Amino acid sequence: MSSAAQRRERILARIAHAATLARRDSSDLQLIAVSKGRSADEIEALISAGQRDFGENRVQEALEKWPALLTRHPGVRLHGIGRLQSNKVLEAVKLFTSIHSLDRRSLLDALVKEGEKAGRTPAVYVQVNIGGEEQKGGCAIGEVDMLVEAVRASPLHLAGLMAIPPVGLEPAPYFALLGKLARRHDVAGLSIGMSSDFETAVMLGATAVRIGTALFDDE
Numbered sequence: 001m002s003s004a005a006q007r008r009e010r011i012l013a014r015i016a017h018a019a020t021l022a023r024r025d026s027s028d029l030q031l032i033a034v035s036k037g038r039s040a041d042e043i044e045a046l047i048s049a050g051q052r053d054f055g056e057n058r059v060q061e062a063l064e065k066w067p068a069l070l071t072r073h074p075g076v077r078l079h080g081i082g083r084l085q086s087n088k089v090l091e092a093v094k095l096f097t098s099i100h101s102l103d104r105r106s107l108l109d110a111l112v113k114e115g116e117k118a119g120r121t122p123a124v125y126v127q128v129n130i131g132g133e134e135q136k137g138g139c140a141i142g143e144v145d146m147l148v149e150a151v152r153a154s155p156l157h158l159a160g161l162m163a164i165p166p167v168g169l170e171p172a173p174y175f176a177l178l179g180k181l182a183r184r185h186d187v188a189g190l191s192i193g194m195s196s197d198f199e200t201a202v203m204l205g206a207t208a209v210r211i212g213t214a215l216f217d218d219e
């Protein structure tokens with residue numbers, strides 16, 4: 001049995017090792033603990049261990065758990081990492097300091113508008129459907145240019161690009177392709193890497209890794 005705090009230490013060590021191999025500074029790397037489906041107690045245990053960045057997929061679930069946690073822990077940052085419906089945008093901008101799933105122009109317009117209402121300007125990642133998959137979230141590769149320019153012309157901060165490679169395939173070529181798109185558009189951040197592939201993601205330029213099972217579940 002290991003505790004969440006111990007698992008977190010091991011993951012941070014693995015991130016640091018991958019960063020060293022890639023000649024990168026691991027202080028440039030943000031570990032986002034993905035807490036979907038986890039209880040407030042499990043989250044509190046990680047906060048006590050020093051974890052500050054958390055990610056949630058669904059606005060509804062985040063609304064049930066996070067307002068109380070954020071009041072108790074004002075230094076914690078919550079990231080929205082799941083598909084965002086337009087009718088949830090006002091709640092999303094109130095809860096999330098960054099949103100990793102900007103995939104369409106109309107969503108950007110809604111984020112700007114509701115952000116103004118709420119007095120919030122979340123950082124956004126443009127999510128790219130990097131494997132061109134039918135059911136997957138994210139914009140087409142050909143739309144990255146338009147969305148990046150639209151965010152840059154908006155009051156929101158462009159944090160970077162985000163992607164989830166196709167399940168069951170070697171992720172490295174997809175991470176590399178996203179990195180290439182980021183360089184082409186002069187974008188600094190890359191939100192890539194989950195429990196099964198975060199070291200590869202770090203070696204290929206991740207600036208934020210989103211980790212759930214490896215943090216919260218005992219293997």
Ligand SMILES: *Cc1c(COP(=O)(O)O)cnc(C)c1O
Nearest residue numbers: 034057081194195210211212213
């Ligand atoms: C659930 C989820 C993760 C974390 O996945 P794990 O494999 O549990 O680490 C990361 N990103 C997104 C968008 C997710 O939905």
